[in-house]
Amino acid sequence: MRRSFATGAVLAVALTLSAPLSADPSPQLARSVADRLSRYGIDVAPGALTTAQAAALHILMVDGTPYLQVRRKARTILASPEFRD
Secondary structure, three states: OHHHHHHHHHHHHHHHHHHHHOOOOOHHHHHHHHHHHHOOOOOOOHHHOOHHHHHHHHHHHHOOOOHHHHHHHHHHHHHOHHHOO
């Protein structure tokens, strides 16, 4: 009984501590995405990107999508409420 309480307590603390950390994309990913977006004429601050935006934009830009489609889709991702965390 005591062991399961300790395990549950550790799990609860781990989940509590990990929740805020998962809210923002990794700084390296955010900087990389912002840097690559600048090549498409789109300026965005790395800190302004949500995890969903950073992930979608990263996949878009490494996918081999043509330049104009990347610009159009990137603007859509940045403006869409679906990509807000």
